[in-house]
Amino acid sequence: MRVYLDHAATSPLRPEVLNAYTEALQLVGNPSAIHSGGQSSRAILEGARERLAKVAHCDRNEVIFTSGGTESNNLAIKGLFAERAGNLIITTASEHHAVLDAVEYLETQGAEVHWLKLNRDGQIDMDELSKVLEERSAETALIALMWVNNETGIVTPIHEVTALAAKYGVPVHSDAVAAFGHMPTNFAESGLATMALTGHKLGGPVGTGALIVSRATKVVPLLHGGGQERGFRAGTMDAAGALALAVAAETPQPDYTGLEALAVKLITPLGNLTRGASQGIPNILNFTFEGCPGDSLLFLLDQAEIEVSNGSACTAGVARASHVLLAMGFSEAEASSALRVSFGPQTTAEDVKALAEALPKVVATARKI
Amino acid sequence: MSGGVDSAVAAARAVDAGHEVVGVHLALSRNAGTLRTGSRGCCTIEDSMDAQRVSSLLGIKYFVWDFSDRFKEDVVDEFIAEYEAGRTPNPCMRCNERIKFAALLEKALSLGFDAVVTGHYATVLTGETGELELHRSPATAKDQSYVLGVLTGAELKHVMFPIGASASKADIRAEAAARGLAVAQKPDSYDICFIPDGDTQGWLEDRVGAKPGLIKDRAGNVVGEHEGTHGFTVGQRKGLRLGRPAPDGRPRYVLEVHPKENTVIVGSQSALAVTELAGTRFTWCGAQKANPEQWFEAEVQVRAHAEPVACLAAVIDGEFVTRVNEPIMGVAPGQTAVIYLGTRVLGQFTIDRTVSAVSVEEEFEAAL
Numbered sequence: 215m216r217v218y219l220d221h222a223a224t225s226p227l228r229p230e231v232l233n234a235y236t237e238a239l240q241l242v243g244n245p246s247a248i249h250s251g252g253q254s255s256r257a258i259l260e261g262a263r264e265r266l267a268k269v270a271h272c273d274r275n276e277v278i279f280t281s282g283g284t285e286s287n288n289l290a291i292k293g294l295f296a297e298r299a300g301n302l303i304i305t306t307a308s309e310h311h312a313v314l315d316a317v318e319y320l321e322t323q324g325a326e327v328h329w330l331k332l333n334r335d336g337q338i339d340m341d342e343l344s345k346v347l348e349e350r351s352a353e354t355a356l357i358a359l360m361w362v363n364n365e366t367g368i369v370t371p372i373h374e375v376t377a378l379a380a381k382y383g384v385p386v387h388s389d390a391v392a393a394f395g396h397m398p399t400n401f402a403e404s405g406l407a408t409m410a411l412t413g414h415k416l417g418g419p420v421g422t423g424a425l426i427v428s429r430a431t432k433v434v435p436l437l438h439g440g441g442q443e444r445g446f447r448a449g450t451m452d453a454a455g456a457l458a459l460a461v462a463a464e465t466p467q468p469d470y471t472g473l474e475a476l477a478v479k480l481i482t483p484l485g486n487l488t489r490g491a492s493q494g495i496p497n498i499l500n501f502t503f504e505g506c507p508g509d510s511l512l513f514l515l516d517q518a519e520i521e522v523s524n525g526s527a528c529t530a531g532v533a534r535a536s537h538v539l540l541a542m543g544f545s546e547a548e549a550s551s552a553l554r555v556s557f558g559p560q561t562t563a564e565d566v567k568a569l570a571e572a573l574p575k576v577v578a579t580a581r582k583i
Numbered sequence: 584m585s586g587g588v589d590s591a592v593a594a595a596r597a598v599d600a601g602h603e604v605v606g607v608h609l610a611l612s613r614n615a616g617t618l619r620t621g622s623r624g625c626c627t628i629e630d631s632m633d634a635q636r637v638s639s640l641l642g643i644k645y646f647v648w649d650f651s652d653r654f655k656e657d658v659v660d661e662f663i664a665e666y667e668a669g670r671t672p673n674p675c676m677r678c679n680e681r682i683k684f685a686a687l688l689e690k691a692l693s694l695g696f697d698a699v700v701t702g703h704y705a706t707v708l709t710g711e712t713g714e715l716e717l718h719r720s721p722a723t724a725k726d727q728s729y730v731l732g733v734l735t736g737a738e739l740k741h742v743m744f745p746i747g748a749s750a751s752k753a754d755i756r757a758e759a760a761a762r763g764l765a766v767a768q769k770p771d772s773y774d775i776c777f778i779p780d781g782d783t784q785g786w787l788e789d790r791v792g793a794k795p796g797l798i799k800d801r802a803g804n805v806v807g808e809h810e811g812t813h814g815f816t817v818g819q820r821k822g823l824r825l826g827r828p829a830p831d832g833r834p835r836y837v838l839e840v841h842p843k844e845n846t847v848i849v850g851s852q853s854a855l856a857v858t859e860l861a862g863t864r865f866t867w868c869g870a871q872k873a874n875p876e877q878w879f880e881a882e883v884q885v886r887a888h889a890e891p892v893a894c895l896a897a898v899i900d901g902e903f904v905t906r907v908n909e910p911i912m913g914v915a916p917g918q919t920a921v922i923y924l925g926t927r928v929l930g931q932f933t934i935d936r937t938v939s940a941v942s943v944e945e946e947f948e949a950a951l
Contacts, residue, residue, distance in 0.1 A: 513646055513694060532610045532649045583693045 217520045217565045221415070221558030222364055222392060222498050228417035228559060234461045235419060238454035245451045246440065255453040262456035269463040270394070270411070272401040272426050278443045279456050282423035283391040284312040285436070286410030289425050289446065290387040291316040291358055293433025294408065295325060298355040298385070304328045304346060305358040306338060307541035308365075312410075313358055313389055314537075325355070335492035336368035336542045344378055351382035356407070359386065361393035365525035365538040365554055366488050367498030369397065376405025385431060391415060391423075395467055396495045407431040411463075413455070417559065418462030422455040470496040470557050473566055477555060480570035484577050488539060488552065497557040500525065502544070506551045506580035509533035514576040515553075520569050525554040584608050584637065584645075586630030588759045588766045589702025589746060591637040595762055596745035597700045598641050604700070606638035606645040609687065611654040611678075612777065633766050640764060650686055657681035659777055663790055666813045669840035670917025673730075674775055675887075676931075680733035688741055700743040703727045707739055707747070710927075714870040715739040717928040722751050729887045732921035732931035736869040787813045796845030798825065801838065801943045806849060812842045817915030818855055825849070838939070840915075856910035856940035860885070860920050865903040865932035872929060882923040883907065885914050885934070891923055903932040910940035 218226075227235070238258055243251025245259045260274075267274040280286045291313060295303065303317055307329050321327055328346050330338045338359070347354065357379055359370050372388055379386045385407035393399050394411040401409055408431060413422035427433060427446060439448025474496035478487060485501035503511060508524040512533060515522055524533045539549035555569065584590040584606045597604045608631050631647060638645035658677045665672035688699045704720035705728040717734060720726040734742065749755055752771075759767035778786045791813045798807035807825040809815065814822070819837040829835050829851065836855050839848035860883065872879060875898040882891035883905045894905040905920060914937050922929040 509646070509648060510690070510694065516644070517695075532647045534649070579693065579695070583690055 215519070217568045219520065219522045219555045219557065219561065219565060219569060221561070222554060222556035223523055224414045224420065225417050225558040226560060227419065228462060228465050230465050231418055231458050231462045235454055235458035238457045241453070245453050246442065259451050259453040259456050262453070262460040265460035266424060266456070266463055269460070270399065270401050270409070270424075270426055271403065273429060275444065276401070276426050276428055278425045278427050278446050279451060279459070280423045280425055280447055281421050282414070283310070283389065283410055283412035286391075286412070286423050286425035287312040287358075287387075287389050288316045289433060289436050290408040290410060290427075291356065292320065292436060293446070294356040294385055294387060294431070295320050296434035297432050300353040300355040302326050302328060302350055302353045303355055303358065304330060304343070304384075306330045306332055308332055308336065308363055308538040309358065309360050310364055310389055310391070313360065317358065326353075330359075332542050334543050335490040336363060336366055336488075336538075337492055338370070338375075340374060340378065343375065347378065347382045347384060351384055354382070354384045357384055357386045358389070360389040360391075361399060361409075362390070362397065362495050362498070363538060364392040364498070365536055365552070366500045366542075367392070367494035367496075367556075368489055368492045369393070369494060372404055372406065380405055392498065393495070395463060396470075396497055401426050401428075408433065413459040413462050416462040416467070417465065418459045419455060422452070422459040422462075424459065467497070468559055470561075473497075473557050473561060473563065474499065476563055477566045477570075480566065481555070481573065484573050485553070488542070488544070499555045500539075501553050501555070502539070502548045502551045503553065503577050503580070504548070504551060506577055507533075507583055508536075508550050508552055510580040510583045511551070511553055511576060514579055515569075515572060518572040518576065520572055522569070523554050523556075524552055584634035585702075585772070586627075586633035586637075586766065586769075587702070587772060588756055588764070588769055589704075589752075590634070591702070591764050591766050592755050592759050592762070593700055593702035593743075593745045594637065594643065595641055595758075595764070597743065598643060600745070602700075604641075604643045605696075606634055606641070606643050607687070607691075608634045608645070608647045609654075609682065610647050610649040611651055611658075611682070613651045613655075633769070637764050637766060640762075648687065648690065650682055653686050654678070654682055654777075657686075662775075662777075663787065665917045666787055667791060667842055668917075669812055669842040671816045671915035672917045673887075673919050674777070675730050676733055676919050679730055684731075684734055684738045684742060688738060692741065698741045698743050700745060702746055703731055703744050704749065705731050705744055705747045705928075707742065707744065710870065712870060716869045719923075719926040719928075720747050720749070722749055725749075725752050727887070728923075728926075728928050729884055729919075729921050732868055732919065732928050733866060734868050734928075735866055739869055784814045794845060796847070798823065798847045798849055800829075800835075801848055801850050801854065802947055806835075809847050812840050812845060812847055815840050815847045818913040823849060851941075851946055852912075854939050854941045854946045855912050857907070857912075857914050857937040858910050858940045859904065859906050859938035860914055860934050861902050861904040861937075862920065862932035862935040863902045864935070865898070865930055867930040868928045872924075881905070881929060884921045884923065885911065885918055889913075896922055902935075903930070 243255040245256040263277045264274050267277050376386050387408040390399050390409045391412045395416045409426040414420040435446050437448045485503040488500040525536050535546050535549035536552045635645045658674050662672050662674045704725040706718045708716050710716040719728045756767050774781050794811045797805050815837045835849040838850045878895045878897045881896045883894045884891040892907050894907045896905045916934050918934050921931045
């Protein structure tokens with residue numbers, strides 16, 4: 215039996231989702247069509263929108279269905295940047311590439327980026343943010359900060375950020391892909407302008423996601439066409455996908471604190487938990503193993519039938535030093551020796567024990583390479 | 584697995600032979616291109632994906648191992664340094680010596696593997712003394728034993744060339760097609776993989792920079808000017824832009840490159856021929872020759888697809904010396920000389936010095 219501890223990369227469809235999704239897939243009708251079939255699809259879509267809005271604590275009109283996290287982040291960042299007058303983007307170097315690369319693209323289009331520094335616990339300095347806003351709020355197009363880091367599980371105090379940004383009238387976007395469903399992400403109370411989420415980290419299908427766009431916020435769309443989704447996301451709406459996303463979001467995640475405690479207890483004698491003093495969500499843990507090349511760790515664990523990840527992977531499948539850990543001030547060697555262990559509803563204590571049992575030999579072998 | 588047809592079929596045959604195989608693609612560039620262009624390069628993402636696709640069709644696992652730092656240090660930087668030193672390096676040999684059968688092999692052995700399997704055309708046989716020997720491929724047109732000349736006896740124990748004895752590349756392509764591998768008709772790679780546009784001189788100039796100097800003949804007469812010695816290779820005829828014609832009116836060729844003096848020496852084609860090649864950086868491929876300090880008959884090959892030529896060879900005062908029976912052309916310091924005993928690869932050395940077949944006096948007398 216293979217041990218799968220890479221749910222933060224993607225998590226298997228939950229049975230509730232599979233049932234609802236396959237049933238909805240059998241219906242015919244474009245949700246925009248006038249006929250009965252279309253109206254049935256529309257009913258599913260709008261029902262899903264309401265259900266997702268309830269979980270996300272937002273207005274149903276604030277839910278913009280997309281194809282997933284990458285699209286949602288791109289829509290928010292490029293859309294807010296295009297909509298706003300300023301050209302300064304405030305973010306950090308530990309964001310997911312869906313944010314980083316969108317921001318770096320905008321840099322080629324005239325944007326200026328203020329990269330907030332992170333401490334070794336993965337936290338920004340509120341004084342630095344305050345100072346930038348004090349000096350440059352008029353030029354600031356947006357702030358983009360992920361709610362939970364997908365590699366380390368570290369939580370950003372989003373409410374503190376939005377409280378500060380509100381004083382200056384600067385919109386805040388948060389990539390909540392790793393947070394949504396795993397910790398309270400109450401959009402109404404968050405003060406966020408936009409929030410990105412995805413289905414497949416929650417046991418929904420790949421290709422489903424949403425951008426929550428507050429009623430007060432406008433974004434310039436990436437896709438132009440039929441004016442669907444408040445005009446922010448053109449294209450025939452995926453009613454079955456929306457339903458599957460809503461069901462995945464509604465289906466509660468188990469309490470992972472027991473697995474977290476077990477993993478920390480069993481693994482920290484061998485590796486260092488990168489979270490440090492920072493708070494993190496219990497289902498994502500990241501360890502560095504001194505002197506061990508990350509790709510060798512992955513290879514050896516895979517040979518032992520255990521699937522984990524380094525966190526970062528480029529298109530060609532090359533394991534690189536984690537840009538997240540580098541942004542937190544870790545050395546190249548430390549950042550190249552990281553393993554991310556992430557849990558899902560199917561994860562058992564036996565899985566964690568299997569990892570802990572395999573690790574001593576794996577670490578010893580990897581250290582020799 | 585480069586993503587090409589040879590390593591694909593080699594992997595397939597290793598699987599058929601019952602080995603536990605994983606596919607490994609080497610990431611040798613930090614900025615891999617997305618798609619292949621022409622016949623150059625072998626580290627694009629397209630190549631990686633091709634190798635991955637072959638692996639999945641063979642039912643084996645696939646990994647990309649990043650040796651880009653080692654490759655830069657041991658192959659690319661050395662390539663530049665060799666040109667800067669006036670030599671003509673062979674980066675593919677260096678890659679075999681330092682990466683494929685060194686870094687990769689070491690890592691594989693550390694991870695518990697027994698051997699590195701590649702799609703090279705060469706064979707490993709057991710010699711009379713029971714030691715492993717590297718031999719030419721029977722498919723002489725594709726024989727790649729030259730670029731494997733850097734292998735040592737210890738490395739030969741951990742290499743496998745499943746297609747090494749194949750009759751022809753066409754057979755390998757046909758086998759790949761029969762196995763349903765999409766890379767069956769993929770073009771061969773040529774040239775230097777890290778210079779994707781093939782413009783070696785331009786690539787070097789970007790890294791070394793222009794440094795104008797003089798072009799002289801062997802008698803010391805200035806016959807022209809150059810923009811930097813890295814732009815010249817022994818045997819080169821084109822691009823010399825010499826103002827003064829040669830005394831005999833015949834074309835002149837680059838005979839020597841001296842970066843320290845920033846001078847390029849040119850002369851007649853006949854002066855290009857050399858009778859002796861020698862180098863101190865040598866390795867034995869498997870068992871070394873008994874009493875190598877005594878002259879023995881062998882063959883020497885100076886380029887991947889050059890004809891081997893008969894020679895006398897010996898190791899004299901730590902230098903591997905070969906004296907060819909008939910003078911040979913197109914030999915530049917930095918190139919690798921691979922020594923053969925029949926089909927067996929005996930060893931190799933990097934050429935440090937050559938002796939011209941024609942003395943300076945002879946060259947200039949002939950012109951008069």
